[in-house]
Amino acid sequence: MPDANEAGDGAAAGDAVKMIGGVKPPAQPTISNGIIDDWKLWKQAWDNYVIVSRLNKQPADYQTAMFLNVIGPQGLKIYNSFELKENSRDLASILQHFHAYAIGEVNETYERYIFNQRVQKADENFETYLASLRVLAKTCSFEPLTDSLIRDRIVLGILKDDARKLLLQERGLTLAKAISICKSCEAAETQAKAFKESVAPTAINKVARNFRKSSGTKPKPRNQATAKRLGPERDCWYCGNKHIRDKSVCPALGKTCKKCGLKYHFAKMCKQALDKPYAAGTTSKKKVNAINENSYEYDSDSSSTEYISMVNVK
Template sequence: MGENWRRWSQRLDVYLTASGSTEKSEATQVAILLHTIGEDGMEIYNNFVFANDADKLKWEPVLDKFQEYCNPRKNTVIERYMFWETKQKEGESIDHFVTELKTRAKNCEFGDQTNMMIRDRLIFGIDNTRLKERLLRDSADPTLDRVVEICRASEASARQIKEISEPGSSPGMAVHVVNKRAKHKPSKHHQKTSQQKSTHSMKCSRCGTSHKKRECPAYGKNCLKCGKQNHFRSECRSRPSERKNDVHDISVQECDGLSDLFIGELQIGQIGPDDAAIYNKGWFTNLKMNEQNIKFKLDTGAEANVCYHYHVLKS
């Protein structure tokens, strides 16, 4: 009740100042108070006993009566006990937790030690164990503002990591791990996952995976070894002399619960005159990578976007 009265009376002061009512008579100000305080407040006012009837329309006596009613004599020990028992609730923000501590501290009579007490309770009461250990190891005796700043930074980092690591939590924020294959064979992980998806299918000699009949991902694709169609480089049986390109197959492995994505083709090299017309169709954007502006083609319908980075070594 005391906290409700404090907040309401503060809003009343703001209203009286904004409306210019502070220049009006005390009786008018009391009338505004009684009009806005509600039925319960009016009933409480009617039960007040004043020293004389004239005090019923005086500002200070009326405020004092409401103050005494809403703030009975408090037990400082109990107030401090409640303060030290306050803990950060699950999902509660740091700012909300600090506000609650400051509100409780007003009734604890800490004096000039108030900020230090709030700082200590903030460190002891936060829900993040690692952050608590970090703050306890700090021997610099940080101020309350410094502790709040560290807690806010930790909270923001945790929120950003959650958005990045959880698929579907934020568009474009899913993280995929892309690795080069040491051998020209499908990874065991990819074989196992593909077999689980189609228990009645066998390993395909063209793409190296298991799939349903007539659904081979290599169909219509050019081999990056021999240039012929309808098979991938990993399953190519051409001789070394017949190879046209020398690139790495890649697979997208499962990361933090993400489902597998198979990338059937990755082309590296110069674009021929026959391919230029096809390549230049679509949307493009320039992105800066390693201090260089590189032209990227945007594929809004792709399940995965791949950036292949390589170094050229000179002897």
């Protein structure tokens, strides 16, 4: 990039390149009580204006006059305070004096302290954090270790622990690789968050039909139609508890009696053990082969509900 402060090698007025119209110079710098605010930022805007408008192709006196006009009355007072014995109209020399006035002598130790204290803020994206580190490094005289020290500051100051873990796992980590990893982690987190917000939560209701605690709460019908169909609660001949006339809520469903060896009732409700002493633990001439599970029904018209309606025997 050409030096914004070059005077076109002292080009004469007749040899000067015509300036581009319509390009506005930066606004006057903010000067309060002799202190220039954001001098570095203003100087950057001035350098851009010099190049875009082709001011650097104009005669030296013209460049200086333009600068002194742009900085305004307060800036002109500061200029008049400078002791410029030689080349008092040289723009490069004037800018150096303004820089020394606004910034003063750089305390390298303090600048490095500020750099090493910089961590990513909670509401700050990685690009902003990286740009801040680059700016701070300029006044730390890190050359030629600037990239490696910025890399280390990223590892130590990054907000997300997941990203830091990936950085520490990378062998031969370079600044470029560290930047790539941090950007990828940030993008993945943003995409995952957007995906989560776009998907409506789905409620999954599971009905545990084969498990009910004998001492548990009483099941309730889902609606009035179901309640009317199932009828009121009553003592169950299979489990001994009191519940609605629905086999799916009976805790004895699928259970095996410890007395008779048959299914679908508890031992405390077993009648086979009383009627057939050989049914459990004794020798029987008849062997149960199969039980029809569909036969496990409640009879709403009879108080003496049968346990098994179909048993194949040999």
